[in-house]
Amino acid sequence: MARKTGSHSQITGPKVQQAASKLFARHGFAAVSMRQIASEVGVQAGALYLYTPDKQSLLFDLMQGHMQDLLTAWEAQEKGIGPLAQLEAFVRFHIGFHLDRPDAVFIAYMELRNLSEENFAVIEELRKRYEDVLEGILREGQQAGVFAVPDTKLAMMALIAMLTGVNTWYREGGRLSRDKVEEIYWDMARKAVAG
Amino acid sequence: MARKTGSHSQITGPKVQQAASKLFARHGFAAVSMRQIASEVGVQAGALYLYTPDKQSLLFDLMQGHMQDLLTAWEAQEKGIGPLAQLEAFVRFHIGFHLDRPDAVFIAYMELRNLSEENFAVIEELRKRYEDVLEGILREGQQAGVFAVPDTKLAMMALIAMLTGVNTWYREGGRLSRDKVEEIYWDMARKAVAG
DNA sequence: TGTTTATCTGAACATGCGTTCATTTCAAAG
DNA sequence: CTTTGAAATGAACGCATGTTCAGATAAACA
Numbered sequence: 249m250a251r252k253t254g255s256h257s258q259i260t261g262p263k264v265q266q267a268a269s270k271l272f273a274r275h276g277f278a279a280v281s282m283r284q285i286a287s288e289v290g291v292q293a294g295a296l297y298l299y300t301p302d303k304q305s306l307l308f309d310l311m312q313g314h315m316q317d318l319l320t321a322w323e324a325q326e327k328g329i330g331p332l333a334q335l336e337a338f339v340r341f342h343i344g345f346h347l348d349r350p351d352a353v354f355i356a357y358m359e360l361r362n363l364s365e366e367n368f369a370v371i372e373e374l375r376k377r378y379e380d381v382l383e384g385i386l387r388e389g390q391q392a393g394v395f396a397v398p399d400t401k402l403a404m405m406a407l408i409a410m411l412t413g414v415n416t417w418y419r420e421g422g423r424l425s426r427d428k429v430e431e432i433y434w435d436m437a438r439k440a441v442a443g
Numbered sequence: 444m445a446r447k448t449g450s451h452s453q454i455t456g457p458k459v460q461q462a463a464s465k466l467f468a469r470h471g472f473a474a475v476s477m478r479q480i481a482s483e484v485g486v487q488a489g490a491l492y493l494y495t496p497d498k499q500s501l502l503f504d505l506m507q508g509h510m511q512d513l514l515t516a517w518e519a520q521e522k523g524i525g526p527l528a529q530l531e532a533f534v535r536f537h538i539g540f541h542l543d544r545p546d547a548v549f550i551a552y553m554e555l556r557n558l559s560e561e562n563f564a565v566i567e568e569l570r571k572r573y574e575d576v577l578e579g580i581l582r583e584g585q586q587a588g589v590f591a592v593p594d595t596k597l598a599m600m601a602l603i604a605m606l607t608g609v610n611t612w613y614r615e616g617g618r619l620s621r622d623k624v625e626e627i628y629w630d631m632a633r634k635a636v637a638g
Numbered sequence: 639t640g641t642t643t644a645t646c647t648g649a650a651c652a653t654g655c656g657t658t659c660a661t662t663t664c665a666a667a668g
Numbered sequence: 669c670t671t672t673g674a675a676a677t678g679a680a681c682g683c684a685t686g687t688t689c690a691g692a693t694a695a696a697c698a
Contacts, residue, residue, distance in 0.1 A: 278473035295646050358488040406605045413604025490676050
């Protein structure tokens with residue numbers, strides 16, 4: 249039995265990505281089998297290979313897509329003028345974007361070691377581009393005398409770790425609204441780099 | 444052939460833990476086989492079961508040991524008097540302790556989802572005990588008017604994420620000494636919660 | 639209506655998995 | 669010098685893995 253009703257390729261393709269994303273985030277890349285992904289999609293394992301050359305590409309495509317979305321979304325973001333306004337924009341953007349995609353974020357941070365060497369290099373390059381955004385803001389603020397950061401690379405790492413950490417505890421419908429969380433984190437970030 | 448020279452049980456036991464720790468940290472729990480661990484130890488796979496009932500226990504014991512070491516080490520730590528001194532002690536302790544054990548830290552953060560339900564509950568309880576330490580310091584400082592943190596839980600999460608993040612980039616013999624890193628992070632942490 | 643073609647099945651492949659266990663080895667105890 | 673028993677081997681167990689592919693199916697086109 250194959251292809252019961254209608255043409256499915258444009259439906260099944262995205263479904264495979266979504267199923268992989270969900271399962272990789274929940275159980276980890278290595279712990280998820282192609283048969284599990286197929287089952288989640290509602291298809292036999294062999295059919296997955298119409299949409300991906302192999303399991304590794306499934307992971308890589310998810311991560312690359314996520315990182316590219318991140319960079320694209322930042323470019324489209326209202327940033328304001330001056331280091332302080334830009335830092336606030338970055339803080340709020342980072343928290344919001346990451347809370348919108350918990351699965352993709354989880355995968356992007358946890359499954360780096362399951363990438364092949366070449367694929368890893370690609371993802372790391374994209375990650376570096378994003379980190380450079382924040383480091384640039386901090387450097388400008390430092391030079392303008394608005395921030396007091398003895399080491400922009402360290403401050404950048406510290407801030408990103410702090411902001412990304414929101415994903416580990418935030419739950420929709422919890423004690424605090426997203427806006428309130430953004431506000432509190434922005435307050436801490438601002439003070440942490442303040443002159 | 445078995446047991447070439449001398450009695451090995453008191454050597455092999457720790458070796459198994461060390462090999463598992465190293466390999467789990469590098470490749471992830473699910474991606475490491477008992478045969479790989481055995482090979483790292485210099486033994487056949489069957490011999491591992493003289494030292495652990497199963498693979499899951501190997502992971503659990505590593506994580507439980509790490510969390511207990513963490514709590515014990517904090518108790519033995521010089522803490523100083525007052526919220527500010529205690530926060531500084533915590534920041535420096537956290538960074539130092541975690542940089543000393545990169546593999547264990549990596550495992551403790553990445554492999555939670557590979558724990559059985561009961562084992563997960565045990566580790567989470569230990570983690571909560573550690574988080575409560577920092578939250579307690581922040582609460583005291585808030586009440587004493589030394590800190591200005593609108594939400595102690597959020598501030599605690601933000602600080603711990605920031606501090607633990609050091610492990611992702613710090614390399615021994617790099618640009619900055621450990622002491623310098625501790626100092627910069629302490630500066631940021633202090634300012635972030637300052638009144 | 640008949641033909642084509644994209645989509646999917648289901649079985650098969652070799653390989654590796656966690657775990658068990660009868661057997662072997664050999665340092666130490668008697 | 670013999671006995672003992674801890675420590676390790678190595679083969680085996682059933683099962684799951686990623687991937688391939690010939691064949692089946694049904695929608696789209698002529």
